[in-house]
Amino acid sequence: MAGAGRFEGFDRRWLFLVVWILVMVPLVRPLMLPLVVTPPAQAYHDAIEAIPDGSNVLLSADYDPGALPELVPMTKTTLRRLFSKRCKVVVTCLWNGGPGVVDQAVRSVAEGEFHLTDGEDFAHLGYKAGNESVMVLMGQGFANAFPNDYRGRPTAAMPIMQRVRDYGSIAMLVSISAGYPGTKEWVQQVQARFHVRMVSGCTAVSAPEYYPYLRSGQLLGLLGGMAGAAEYERVTGLTGPATRGMDAQSLAHVFVAVCIIAGNVLQWTRRRAAAGGARGQP
Amino acid sequence: MRQMAWAGGLLAVAAVFALAGFTRGFSVTLAAALTLCIFSFLYKDNPFYKFAEHLFVGVSAGYYIILNFWTVIVPNLWDPLLATFKGDVGPGNAHRAWWEVVFGAQLGEYRYWLLLPGLFGVLLFTRFVPKLAWLSRWALAIIIGVYAGIKTTGFAQGDLVAQAEDSMRTFWIPGDVAGSLNNIIFTLGLVTSLVFFFFSKEHKGALGLTARVGIFFLMVSFGAGYGYTVMSRISLLIGRFQFLLDNWLGLVRF
Amino acid sequence: MKREVPLLVTAVIGIFMILSFFVPHQAVSVPADFLLQCAVIVVAFGYVLGGANALRINIDLISKKAPNWQYKVVLLIGLLTMVVVGAVEGRAFQTPGTRFTWLYNQLYVPMQSTMFALLAFFIASAAFRAFRIRTAEAGFLAVAALLVMIGRVPIGNWATGWVQQLPPWLHWVQLPNVEEWIMNVPQNAAKRAILMGAALGVMATGLRVILGIERSYLSGEE
Numbered sequence: 125m126a127g128a129g130r131f132e133g134f135d136r137r138w139l140f141l142v143v144w145i146l147v148m149v150p151l152v153r154p155l156m157l158p159l160v161v162t163p164p165a166q167a168y169h170d171a172i173e174a175i176p177d178g179s180n181v182l183l184s185a186d187y188d189p190g191a192l193p194e195l196v197p198m199t200k201t202t203l204r205r206l207f208s209k210r211c212k213v214v215v216t217c218l219w220n221g222g223p224g225v226v227d228q229a230v231r232s233v234a235e236g237e238f239h240l241t242d243g244e245d246f247a248h249l250g251y252k253a254g255n256e257s258v259m260v261l262m263g264q265g266f267a268n269a270f271p272n273d274y275r276g277r278p279t280a281a282m283p284i285m286q287r288v289r290d291y292g293s294i295a296m297l298v299s300i301s302a303g304y305p306g307t308k309e310w311v312q313q314v315q316a317r318f319h320v321r322m323v324s325g326c327t328a329v330s331a332p333e334y335y336p337y338l339r340s341g342q343l344l345g346l347l348g349g350m351a352g353a354a355e356y357e358r359v360t361g362l363t364g365p366a367t368r369g370m371d372a373q374s375l376a377h378v379f380v381a382v383c384i385i386a387g388n389v390l391q392w393t394r395r396r397a398a399a400g401g402a403r404g405q406p
Numbered sequence: 407m408r409q410m411a412w413a414g415g416l417l418a419v420a421a422v423f424a425l426a427g428f429t430r431g432f433s434v435t436l437a438a439a440l441t442l443c444i445f446s447f448l449y450k451d452n453p454f455y456k457f458a459e460h461l462f463v464g465v466s467a468g469y470y471i472i473l474n475f476w477t478v479i480v481p482n483l484w485d486p487l488l489a490t491f492k493g494d495v496g497p498g499n500a501h502r503a504w505w506e507v508v509f510g511a512q513l514g515e516y517r518y519w520l521l522l523p524g525l526f527g528v529l530l531f532t533r534f535v536p537k538l539a540w541l542s543r544w545a546l547a548i549i550i551g552v553y554a555g556i557k558t559t560g561f562a563q564g565d566l567v568a569q570a571e572d573s574m575r576t577f578w579i580p581g582d583v584a585g586s587l588n589n590i591i592f593t594l595g596l597v598t599s600l601v602f603f604f605f606s607k608e609h610k611g612a613l614g615l616t617a618r619v620g621i622f623f624l625m626v627s628f629g630a631g632y633g634y635t636v637m638s639r640i641s642l643l644i645g646r647f648q649f650l651l652d653n654w655l656g657l658v659r660f
Numbered sequence: 661m662k663r664e665v666p667l668l669v670t671a672v673i674g675i676f677m678i679l680s681f682f683v684p685h686q687a688v689s690v691p692a693d694f695l696l697q698c699a700v701i702v703v704a705f706g707y708v709l710g711g712a713n714a715l716r717i718n719i720d721l722i723s724k725k726a727p728n729w730q731y732k733v734v735l736l737i738g739l740l741t742m743v744v745v746g747a748v749e750g751r752a753f754q755t756p757g758t759r760f761t762w763l764y765n766q767l768y769v770p771m772q773s774t775m776f777a778l779l780a781f782f783i784a785s786a787a788f789r790a791f792r793i794r795t796a797e798a799g800f801l802a803v804a805a806l807l808v809m810i811g812r813v814p815i816g817n818w819a820t821g822w823v824q825q826l827p828p829w830l831h832w833v834q835l836p837n838v839e840e841w842i843m844n845v846p847q848n849a850a851k852r853a854i855l856m857g858a859a860l861g862v863m864a865t866g867l868r869v870i871l872g873i874e875r876s877y878l879s880g881e882e
Contacts, residue, residue: 134788134789136785136788136789137448137449139781139784139785139788140448140781140784140785142784143643143780143781143784144781147640147643147644147647147780148647148651151644151647151648151651151658152651152657152658157814157815157817157818158814158817158818158821159814159817160814160817160836162836162840163840188772189768189769189770189772189773190642190772190773190775190776191642191776192642192645192769192773193641193642193644193645193646193648194638194641194642194645220469220470220473220474220707221466221469221768221772223473223477223754224754224761224764224765224768224769225769227754227756228756231756250477250754251473251477252477252478252482252700253474253477253478253700253703253704253706253707254478254696254699254700254703254704255703256553256556256557256560257552257553257556257696257699257700257703258696258700260556260696261693261696261697261700264513264514264689264693265513265514268513268514268693269700270481271481271482271485271486272477272481272751274754275752275754275755276476276481276750276751276752276753276754276755308564309560311564312557312560312561312563312564312565313556313560313564315564316560316563316564316568317559317560317563317681327638327641328634328635328637328638328641329631329634329635329638331634332627332630332631332634332843332847332851333631333851333854333855335843335844335847335848335851336569336848336851336852336855339572339844339848339852340568340569340571340572341572342564342568348634349634349637349638349641350637350641350644351637351812351813364660365648365660368648368660369641369644369645369648370813370814371814372640372644372647373637373640373641373644373813374813374814374815374816375815376636376640376643376780376784377636377637377640377809377810377812377813377815378810378815379784380636380640380783380784380787380809381806381809381810383784383787383788383791384787384788384791384802384805384806385806386788387787387788387789387790387791387792388791388792388793388802391792433762433765433766436766436767437765437766437767437769437770438770440766440767440770440771440774441770441771441773441774444771444774444775444778445774445777445778447778448778448781456728456731457731457734458771459731460731460732460734460735460738461734461735461737461738461767461771462738462767462768462771462772462775463714463735463738464714464718464734464735464736464737464738464739464740464742465738465739465741465742465763465767465768465771466768466772467710467711467714467715467735467738467739467742468711468738468739468740468741468742468743468746469742469746469764469768470707470708470710470711471707471708471711471712471742471743471746472742472743472746472747472753472760473707473746474704474705474707474708475704475708475746476746476750476751476753477704478700478701478703478704479701479704479705479708480751481751482697482700482701482704483701511690511694512690513686513689513690513693514693516694516697519694520697520701522698523697523698523701523702524701526698526702526705527701527702527704527705528705530702530705530706530709531705531709531712533709534712534713534716540662543662543663543666543878544665544666544669545702545705546666546877546878547665547666547667547669547670547673548669548673548695548698548699548702549699549702549703549706550670550674550869550877551669551670551671551672551673551674551677551695551870552673552674552677552695552696552698552699553699554670554674554677554866554869554870555673555674555675555676555677555678555680555866555870556677556681557862557866558674558678558862558863558866558867558870559677559678559681561858561859561862561863561866562859562863563681565855565856565858565859566856566859566860566863569852569855569856569859570856573852588841588844588845591845591846591849592845592846592848592849593849594849595845595846595848595849595850595853596849596850596852596853599849599850599852599853599854600853600856600857602853603853603854603857620850620853621797622797622800623846623849623850623853624850624853624854625797625798625800625801625804626800626801626804626842626846626847626850627804627846627847627849627850627851627854628801628804629800629801629802629803629804629805629806629808630804630805630808630842630843630847631847632801632805632808632809633804633805633806633807633808633809633812634808634812635783636783636787636805636809637809637812637813639776639779639780639783640780640783642773642776642777642779642780643777643780643781645773645777646773646774646777649770649773
C-alpha cells in the first residue's frame with residue numbers, strides 16, 4: 125500500500141518540530157480553553173482553607189529545577205493562601221538541586237508580595253542530606269535537624285522557631301514533591317508516625333501512586349502536575365503560569381494521542397498488507 | 407548554497423542573541439544560550455550540546471560538594487564539635503569528671519560522640535585506596551542499618567496497615583448505588599491485583615482466572631500512569647518555553 | 661572482621677531503629693536521634709565523595725587523552741569553579757546576590773530544566789514508533805492512557821461539553837468524569853495492590869539486611 129509505505133523510515137525530527145509548534149503557539153496566542161477543578165484539587169484547597177488563621181505550617185518543597193513548571197506555581201499559590209491566613213510557615217528542601225529555586229519562590233511571595241520578615245513570619249531552613257532520616261530527625265525538633273537556615277544563620281534564636289518547634293506544633297504538613305524523597309516518605313515517616321494533617325502537591329509522574337493515600341485519608345488533598353497547579357490557581361481566583369500553560373498541554377496531549385493511534389493504524393495496515401501478500405503467493 | 411544557508415542561519419541566531427543580551431542582560435542571555443545548546447540535540451548530537459552537557463555535569467558535581475559541606479558537615483558536625491571543645495577548655499570545667507565531659511549527652515547535644523560520624527564520613531574516602539577500601543563498609547553499615555530500620559517501620563505503618571485498614575469498605579451504601587458499585591469494583595481490582603503478585607502457586611484454574619482479571623486492572627493503572635507521565639514531560643517543555651518567551655525574548659508575560 | 665563488623669553494626673542499628681518506633685522512652689529516643697544525625701552526616705560525606713570521585717575520574721581521562729577529553733576539561737572547569745567560588749563565599753553562599761547563587765541560577769537551573777524538557781519530544785516520538793497494541797491487555801492500557809491523557813486537560817472538557825445537554829444521569833460520560841473515575845477506582849485499586857505488595861517486599865528485604873542474610877551492600881570484596 126503506497127500510502128502506508130510513505131511513513132517507512134519516518135524522520136522523527138518532523139515529530140519534534142510539530143511538538144515544538146503545538147507547544148509554542150498556544151503560549152503566544154492562548155486558546156482560553158475552560159478549566160475544570162477536579163475533586164482532589166478542591167480537597168487540597170478546602171484543607172488549606174480549613175487551617176485556623178495564624179497556625180503554624182511546615183511546607184517541604186522537595187524538588188529541583190527539573191520540576192519547576194509543575195511545582196513552583198503550586199508552591200507560590202499555597203504560600204499566598206497561607207500568608208493570607210497569617211500562618212507562620214517553615215520551609216524545608218530535601219533535594220540537592222532545589223534550595224535555590226525554592227528560596228526564590230518563597231521570597232517572591234513572602235517578601236515580594238506580603239512584605240513579611242524572615243525569621244519572624246516565615247523561615248526557609250534550606251537543604252539537609254539524608255532523605256527519610258531527616259524527616260524522622262525533625263520529630264525531635266526542627267532546629268535540631270536544621271541548626272542553620274538557608275542563609276547560614278542560627279535557627280535556634282529565630283522567633284518563628286520558638287513556636288514552630290516540632291510536628292506537634294504544626295497544624296498542617298504541606299509536601300510539594302517531585303519524587304524521592306517526597307510525599308511518599310512524608311506519609312510513611314511523619315503522617316503515619318506523628319499523625320499530622322497532610323496535603324500534597326506533586327509532579328504528574330508521581331500523582332497516580334498517591335491516589336491510594338488520598339482515598340485512605342492519609343492525604344487530605346492532592347495536586348497532580350501542572351493541571352493540578354492550574355486548578356488550584358483557578359479555585360483561588362488566580363491566572364498564573366500553570367493556567368496559561370494548559371492550552372499548550374491540551375494540544376500536545378492530543379498530538380501524542382494521535383501519534384499512538386496513527387502508529388498502531390500503520391502497524392495494522394502493514395500487517396494486513398503482509399498477510400495479503402503472503403496469501404497471494406503461489 | 408547549503409553552507410551559505412547555514413552561515414546565514416547562524417548569523418541570524420547570533421544577532422538575536424546580541425540584541426537580547428543588550429536588552430535583557432547577560433545573565434538571561436547566558437541561560438537562554440545554554441538552554442538552546444541542549445535543545446540543539448533534537449536536531450542531532452553536536453559540539454554545542456556536548457559542551458553544555460559536560461558543563462552541566464561538572465557544575466552539578468561542584469555544587470553538590472559545596473552544598474553538602476556548608477549545609478550539613480559544617481552546621482551539624484563541625485560547629486557543635488567546636489563549641490563542645492571550646493566550652494570544655496573554658497573556665498569552670500575543672501570540677502567535672504572526665505567521663506561526664508566526654509560522654510555526657512542529651513537530646514540534640516552529643517558532644518564528643520559527634521567524632522564518630524565525622525570519623526565514619528572520612529572513612530568513606532578510603533574507597534579511593536584499594537587496600538583500605540574495606541574500612542568504608544563501616545560507614546555504609548551505619549547508613550544501611552538506619553535506613554533498613556526506618557524504612558521497615560515506615561512501609562509497614564504507612565503503606566501496609568493504613569492501606570489495608572482503608573480497604574475494608576462496605577459493599578452497600580444505602581441510597582448510593584454508584585458509591586456501592588465503585589466499592590465493589592475497587593475491592594475486586596485490589597484483590598485480583600494482589601492475587602496476580604502471588605507467585606507461590608502456578609496461575610492455573612480459579613487462581614489463574616483471578617490473576618488474569620488482576621492484569622486488566624494493572625494495565626488500566628499503567629495506562630493512567632502513562633497518561634500522567636506524558637503530562638509531566640510536556641509540562642517541563644512548557645516551562646522552558648515560558649522562560650524563553652518571557653524572561654529572554656520578552657514577547658509574553660506569564 | 662572485615663565483613664563481620666559491618667554486619668553486626670547494621671544489625672544492631674537496624675534493630676534499634678525499629679525499636680525506636682515503638683518505644684518513646686529517652687533511653688531509646690536519644691540514641692536513635694544520634695544515629696539519625698550520624699546517617700545525615702555520613703550521607704553528606706557520601707555526596708562529597710561522589711563529587712571528588714568525578715574529579716578523580718576525569719583528571720585520569722584527561723591525562724590519558726581519552727576520546728572527547730577536551731569536553732572533560734570543560735567538566736573540570738565547571739566543577740572547580742563551583743567549588744572554589746562556594747568555598748570562598750562561606751556559609752552564606754546561598755544568599756541572593758552572591759556569585760555562587762549567580763552560577764546556580766544561570767548555569768545549573770537552565771541546564772537541568774532543559775535536560776528534562778527534552779523528554780517531551782522523545783515521548784511523542786516513542787508514542788508513534790514504539791507504542792504497539794498487540795494484545796487485549798495492551799489495548800486496555802492504551803484505552804486508559806488515551807482517556808486519561810485527553811480527560812485530564814481542558815480540551816477533553818471542551819470536546820465533550822455537549823454532554824451537559826443530556827439528562828443528568830448521563831453526565832458521567834463527559835471525559836473529565838471518566839478520567840476521574842479511572843483514577844479513583846480501577847487505577848487506585850491496582851496502585852494500592854502494588855503499594856501493599858511493595859511494602860511487604862521492602863519489609864522482607866529490610867529484615868534480611870538487618871539479619872545479615874542480604875549482604876550485597878558489602879560489594880563482594882574480601
